[in-house]
Amino acid sequence: MKSYKVETADLVEKVYSSIKEMILKGELVPGQKLIQEEMAAHLGVSRTPILSAFSKLEKEWLVKSIPRRGFYIYEMSREEKINLFDIRLRLESLGAFKAAELGTPKEKKALLSYVEKNSSKDFSTSSSGFNQHDYEFHRRITDMSRNVMLSTMISSYNIVSLSNQDDRTIDYSRSISDHLAISRAISESDAAKAEGLMRDHIQTGLDRIQGV
Known part of the structure; x- marks a missing residue:
C-alpha cells in the first residue's frame, strides 16, 4: 500500500508538470475549458491523477474550477495582472540582488551564456519560444x-504572468x-545594479498593462 501511494503521488506530479508545461508553451490558453477525459487520453493516464493535478x-x-461547469485555464482580469506585477516587482528585484550576492561564479557565467545564446533569436515569430526563454531566465536568477x-513563489507567478x-x-x-543587462550586473556581483535593473524590467511590463 505504501509503494502504491508513492507511485500515485509521483504520477500526479508528472501530470501536474506536463499540464504546467503545456500552459507555459501556450498549448492551453486562458479561458480554455479542460476536459478531464481528453486530458487523460492525451497524457495516457486515468482521470484520478488529472483531477488531483487540476486541484494542485x-x-x-x-486553473480555475467553476461549480457545475468544470475546470478552466485561469484568465486574469486587468486588476489581477496589475496586482501580480506589483508582487513580482518587489520579489524579483530582491531575487536579482541575492543572485548577484550569493550566486557562484559558475552559475553567473552560465546565466550570462544562456542569455547571450538566446539574444540573437527572433522571438517575434514564436511567442511560446520567448515564454520558455523568459521563464528559464527568471528561474535561474531566483x-x-x-x-x-x-x-517557488516567483516560479508560479511567472507562469501565470506569461x-x-x-x-x-x-x-x-x-x-x-x-535580460543581458541584468545578467551582466549579476555576473559582476553588482547586487544594487542588478536589483535596480530587474525592478525597471518588471516595471516596464506593469506599465504595458496599465497603458502608460
Whole structure:
C-alpha cells in the first residue's frame, strides 16, 4: 500500500508538470475549458491523477474550477495582472540582488551564456519560444538567490504572468536587452545594479498593462 501511494503521488506530479508545461508553451490558453477525459487520453493516464493535478494547479492560480461547469485555464482580469506585477516587482528585484550576492561564479557565467545564446533569436515569430526563454531566465536568477520560498513563489507567478500576457504588446528586443543587462550586473556581483535593473524590467511590463 505504501509503494502504491508513492507511485500515485509521483504520477500526479508528472501530470501536474506536463499540464504546467503545456500552459507555459501556450498549448492551453486562458479561458480554455479542460476536459478531464481528453486530458487523460492525451497524457495516457486515468482521470484520478488529472483531477488531483487540476486541484494542485488551482492553488497556483493556473486553473480555475467553476461549480457545475468544470475546470478552466485561469484568465486574469486587468486588476489581477496589475496586482501580480506589483508582487513580482518587489520579489524579483530582491531575487536579482541575492543572485548577484550569493550566486557562484559558475552559475553567473552560465546565466550570462544562456542569455547571450538566446539574444540573437527572433522571438517575434514564436511567442511560446520567448515564454520558455523568459521563464528559464527568471528561474535561474531566483534559484541563485538561495531562497527556496522566494524561488517557488516567483516560479508560479511567472507562469501565470506569461500565460496571461498579450503577446502583441511585447517589445522582444527590449526584453532581451534587459535580460543581458541584468545578467551582466549579476555576473559582476553588482547586487544594487542588478536589483535596480530587474525592478525597471518588471516595471516596464506593469506599465504595458496599465497603458502608460
